[in-house]
Amino acid sequence: MDMIFSVLDATLRVSTPLVLAALAGLFSERSGVVDLALEGKMLAAAFAAACVAYIAQSPWVGLGAGIAAGMAVAMLHGVVSITYNGNQLISGVAINMMVSGVTPVLALAWFQQGGRTPTLSDEARFTAIDLPFADAIAHSPALKTFFGHNILVYLALLLIFVVSWVVYKSRFGLRLRAVGENPHAADAAGISVKGVRYMAQAIGGALCGVAGAYLVLAQTGAFIQDMTAGKGYLALAALIFGKWRPWSAVLGCLIFAFTDAIQIRLQGVELPLIGSIPDAFIQALPYVLTVVLLAGFMGRAVAPKAIGVPFVKSR
């Protein structure tokens, strides 16, 4: 029983940055801009959050810095993809490579700890929030699974609702979807395609910022080189698996997070008949699952029609 709760608990913790990044990708891709740069945005945000939280000794200031960094990188992706009609895939990959290279160099220069940032004290991190019935929680693993998390986990949950509403029920959402499906139609209707796409980048950058900050402020407590470890790509895979719909994408994230939680449990465990499986194989599980899920579902996934195509006015 405890085992189940602890896996679920881990699933929620691991899925939070995935969910945030997937929602970020949703804005970008629904607006017609391929977002491979999720990874880079998260990594930049993680780095900024780690540095600033360390100096300011405040998780909130760190979170703000993470969001700012995420948005800054998103704007770079925007300038390349939206203003200059560059190749979105290349822009994304280039950004990821750049951030992956620049962050440890800066960390080394500033903190001399081998490309890491100093470990944050508890005051500078997000820890499990104190609820009035904290005592009850501490003694019940079931309650702890759902109520013993830091505030960002709940923020992510709330954001799923907000994003669904925005995408399907708001004016901005209608325009966002129109711009990603048929930018020429949106343009003819008097909507600024570039404006909507920049807005989507900004929102996505902010969400990635929260995701990246979470990795540092709620999980590791320090920036480590390439600490996102493909989470941006996983989130993107979940988004595609979810056919660019918020709740389905979240489901994808939960599946990945669940596999991840299980793989940690499985490491070193003797299985009947098979015996012990090398850790490397087990660690690869979430990624193998990504390939399987995407291969199995890609055929039916219908991407926003204008995705990846720079918008050039037709007349």
Add this chain to the structure above:
Amino acid sequence: MAELAIELIGVNKHFGEVHANKNITFGVRKGTVHGIIGENGAGKSTLMSIIYGYYQADSGTIKINGKAERIRSSHAAIGLGIGMVHQHFMLVDPFTVLENIVLGAEGGVTLEGSLAAARTHLQKLNQDYGLQVDPDAIVGELGVGTQQRVEILKTLYRGADVLILDEPTAVLTPQEADDLFRILRLLRDQGKTVILITHKLREVLDITDDVTVMRAGEIVGQVRTADVTKEDLADLMVGRKVNMHLDKAAAVPGKKVLSVSGLNLVDSRGVALLKDIGFDLHAGEIVGIAGVSGNGQSELLEVLSGMREATSGSVQFKGMELATLKTREPKAAAYRKLGIAHIPEDRSREGMVKDFMTFENAILGYHDDPSVRRGFLFNRKAIIERCRRFIDEFDVRPALTHRRIGLFSGGNQQKVILAREIHANPDLLLIGQPTRGVDIGAIEFIHKRLMQLRDEGKALLLVSVELDEIMALSDRIIVMNGGAISGELPAAEATATSLGLLMGGHK
């Protein structure tokens, strides 16, 4: 003089070296249907784009309802009561009709209120103009005619008093076109002003009150429709006397060249694109395939030219079964050598390589021909020589062998392709949309040439969405609908109405 809804005075627009609109001065009377005709590249679209705010004029004045305005964006144009129905619909396919209509003109931050308000408004518009559009239908699932009505509704919802329609009948069956014209008349009778951009003279005579004719960026005629004939307008458009009438001697069909039976094509998603197609084609005969585009004609050409493999069925060419033919080279190349020439529908994608020179395009697909080879290499001199002959014989202008073919006009590109395909002296010519994007002068030339080929005893299969063209050239007409043949009739008995009914799938 009646009140003018739109008036242009001395409008000029340049694109680099090109003077796209020269000193345009004209007015559109309120409450009329005003036709703007001209050939491709005459500047019609540029002019409309200026009125709709896509482009800014370099100089000149635009007056809307007598007041000079600067229209800096489509948003501004909409604000002034101008609506545009584009040739390629500006619709978001996965959205409902209602969402499409509201897009860009939403009331508030949330959608609920604006959708409800739009629903009420839409019902009224639906009634007033007899449009009959279901607000909750998914636009992508609607027929083209209905999609067009959604476009019209969009402009009306935004309070348009002036509607600009760009080549609205290009994608419609004659019946759908009639429906559209009924709606346009209704709009006019209720005081709206309609501007109709087209190159189809018949439509202009049918529905417009006034006509403005454009040629090479200039206005060359402004007349009341009642005062002119089709011939007058054609002459004005081209700038010289045009012989619109094609002299056609009775066909003398010879031996059977092509015999198709039970031809089926199913794509990877399981959609049947061709259903049980069967027909014969004889030497010295032109068979026309009519139909609204997207009803299987393109696929039929692809199969017959060897670009695509049929799922089942038989194609016999001069008694030889092609379906089971084993070839070492790609089928399209093998078919060419057997004597099947193909002038593809999509000229710029399948008929030529835009960035290649004229002479290179002149041997495309025939590059294995020993007469243009010298061992492994090309015989450049022979190729250029051949291209030179094509240019002379087909009056290609400008007469340059070393010019990227993409820079030629559509008509001249088509002439090069036609020359190339005819040169191999094929027995069967598959011709897709021979005059799409081709100016009237070149149409005349191409049509004459095709008739000449027929009279020389070639078999011609002609696919075209232009009914006039099909009726003028064909000896027999096959109509396709939904991937199947919905009817066949001798050209002498065919009328736009009878073909239109078959095109719509009525037997």
